[in-house]
Structure formats: C-alpha cells, structure tokens
Amino acid sequence: MTEWGTAGFETRAIHAGQEPDPQTGAVVPPVYQVSTYAQDGVGGLRGGYEYSRSGNPTRTALEECLASLEGGARGLAFASGLAAEDTLLRTVCAPGAHAIIGNDAYGGTYRLFARIAEPWGLEHTPVDLTDLDAVRRAVRPGATRVIWAETPTNPLLTVVDIAALAQVAHEAGALLVVDNTFASPYLQQPLALGADVVVHSTTKYLGGHSDVIGGALVVADPDLGERLAYHQNAMGSVPGPWDSWLVLRGIKTLGVRMDRHCSNAREVVSLLLDHPRVTEVFYPGLPSARGHEAATRQMRDFGGMVSFRVAGGEQEAVDICGRTKVFTLGESLGGVESLIEHPGRMTHASAAGSPLEVPDDLVRLSVGIETVDDLVADLKQALG
Numbered sequence: 001m002t003e004w005g006t007a008g009f010e011t012r013a014i015h016a017g018q019e020p021d022p023q024t025g026a027v028v029p030p031v032y033q034v035s036t037y038a039q040d041g042v043g044g045l046r047g048g049y050e051y052s053r054s055g056n057p058t059r060t061a062l063e064e065c066l067a068s069l070e071g072g073a074r075g076l077a078f079a080s081g082l083a084a085e086d087t088l089l090r091t092v093c094a095p096g097a098h099a100i101i102g103n104d105a106y107g108g109t110y111r112l113f114a115r116i117a118e119p120w121g122l123e124h125t126p127v128d129l130t131d132l133d134a135v136r137r138a139v140r141p142g143a144t145r146v147i148w149a150e151t152p153t154n155p156l157l158t159v160v161d162i163a164a165l166a167q168v169a170h171e172a173g174a175l176l177v178v179d180n181t182f183a184s185p186y187l188q189q190p191l192a193l194g195a196d197v198v199v200h201s202t203t204k205y206l207g208g209h210s211d212v213i214g215g216a217l218v219v220a221d222p223d224l225g226e227r228l229a230y231h232q233n234a235m236g237s238v239p240g241p242w243d244s245w246l247v248l249r250g251i252k253t254l255g256v257r258m259d260r261h262c263s264n265a266r267e268v269v270s271l272l273l274d275h276p277r278v279t280e281v282f283y284p285g286l287p288s289a290r291g292h293e294a295a296t297r298q299m300r301d302f303g304g305m306v307s308f309r310v311a312g313g314e315q316e317a318v319d320i321c322g323r324t325k326v327f328t329l330g331e332s333l334g335g336v337e338s339l340i341e342h343p344g345r346m347t348h349a350s351a352a353g354s355p356l357e358v359p360d361d362l363v364r365l366s367v368g369i370e371t372v373d374d375l376v377a378d379l380k381q382a383l384g
Ligand SMILES: Cc1ncc(COP(=O)(O)O)c(C=O)c1O
Pocket: 080, 081, 082, 083, 106, 108, 109, 150, 154, 179, 181, 182, 200, 201, 202, 203, 213, 214, 215, 332
C-alpha cells in the first residue's frame, strides 16, 4: 500500500491494497471464499491468515484501500455501517461514559445510542454541533469520551466544522468521530482536519451500486486501530469476501461517480429553488445552508444529497414520493440510481418523538448519475 501513498485519489482508489495477485497476475483481488487456512505445523501460517473472521485477503485489500483513501493508519471493514458503529462504541466507551451526538443524524445511529448503548450504560446528549458553545456546555468532564458528528447530516444536510469540533473534542479529552458516509472520502477527509475516527456505511457511495451492505472505520492512531481490530475479531461483525469485493469494485469509480452525483444534484437544486410548491431546500452548496461556509472550506464539492420541504404538509410529501418514475421510492442512498424517500416515515421513523425527529413535510433525494434532464423532468411531473 505504501508505494501508492503519494499517488492521487483516483489512482489509490484503483490500486491501493490491490496489487496484481502474485501467483496468477490477476489484476483484481480474487474473492477468497474461504473460512480457514492450512498451517505448516501448528502456528505455521503461510500468508498471515488463520481464520476469516480474524482476517481474509479480500477484506484486507478493502481495508488497505479504505485507509489510503481516508489518509488513515488503519482501515477496518464491517458487515454494515451500524456494525462498525457498535464495534467502535464498545471499543472506545465503557458503561458510565458519555457521548455527545448531533441533533440531526441517521435514525439508525440515534437508535443505536438510545436503545442499545444507553441500556448498556453509555449516556448521550444530542446537541446542535454547529454551536460550539453548546457542545462545550454539554461536555461532562472526565466522562465524555466521544463527540459523534455526521457531516453533511442525514437528512437535513447541515455541515459541521470538523477542525473546530476536533479542537473542542480534544480539549475535553474526547475523540471526534465523523460519519463521512454522505461526503465519501472523495469529497472530504476528516482525519486530515483533526478527527480521530471516520465511520462509513460503505453501503452508500463507496459501494455505489445498491448491491451490498457494509461498513468501515478508519483511524489515524495505529494503537486505536489495533484495539478496534481486536474488537472486530472478538465481536465478529465482519463482511464476507464477496461483499468486501463488491465494495472494492465500487470504490474504483468513486471519483467519477461523485463528480456526476454533484453536478446532477446542482441541477436538481436549481429546479427545486424555482418551484412554487417547494418551501425550503437543504443542500450544503446554498449560501443560506447551515454550515455552508465550513462546507466550502472542507469539502471538494457539495455531494449528491438534497432534501426539501413542500407546501401541503406530510400527505403531499408522501404523495410526491409515490409519483416519481425515474427516482425510485426506497431507503438508502449513494447508488448510481436516483432514490426518493420520506424520512419521517422511512429512514428516520425511529427518531419520532426524539430531539432528532424530522419535519413531516420533508422529502429526501439521493441524486443518481442518470441523464440529468430525465431527473429534472421526473421531479417536475411529480411536484405537479
Ligand atoms: C449517515 C449514515 N450512517 C450510517 C448508516 C448505517 O449504515 P448501514 O445501513 O450500512 O448499517 C446509514 C444508513 O443509512 C447512514 O445514512
């Protein structure tokens, strides 16, 4: 991997961790569909592998590539984004600890904190992470172990200032965790801005084709990487070799896909801004967006996610989701195909009644890489 360390992003996406197979010359890492490895005498491992929960060569290729793209010391792949999050929390927190989380975040992440981590003993405080004074006030000296930020957030697309938040976290003796799923490492690299851990749902832009569920952690500190690798093996929520291979294949085209996601999203935003039935548009590229200034500093471009509110309330938002033809109504995001959803009833249903509840007239778009005129025409007819 190291020889690709100074290469450009797209070169690393295609080559880091993915040397041609030494035995056959295969230019793509093989799918090592295997659970165990022959030993030459007890403990005599041939290639460093003994059992595929602990390590698998296809997964290693993915993990090395992820570390390279995020500029980290260690990358670790998981069976899902939430599996990565759970493993991280149980590694860096203990019962009695405290976490600060954003008050706008993926509903499943909130559910993990509220329904799984809280009964285990990890308390959390939801805070507006763009308000650094509020973050400082929420710190519990000696107890706050983690500040957990999504940026841009899901679904309101607020951008938080990673460098400033890292400083607050480190003053408090806490780790800054950044969920980089919406931006992908092509648009934003949180470790270079001072974050300690990057989280991904590789299900999204990294995989990119809506054909795999996966997660990842990338860390700057090799010792933390070691501890996480211990928990990864001990807890066992690892991806299989096929899933690792699918994510790795998706990553090869991440840069070109993201460029198209971003330019298509810009066109969609222009339509929404001019539409009389749209009351508010959420997109980090708008000068009025929360965190726009931070976005211009820390992101290469503004991404492919767009949310908007509509006149007519919840029923109208739900109806619009049912009227599109090119945008498929479905959960998830970050694939080549455009998706539309109603966060209140779908991805964020688990945040209902909590500080993370989302507006009921909100529609979220994952703008894909289809012909942009078709996307704009589809939304026009759905909006009426
Ligand atoms: C920002 C964000 N983080 C984490 C996750 C969880 O990832 P997964 O569904 O792969 O478990 C999601 C899923 O939608 C997400 O949107």
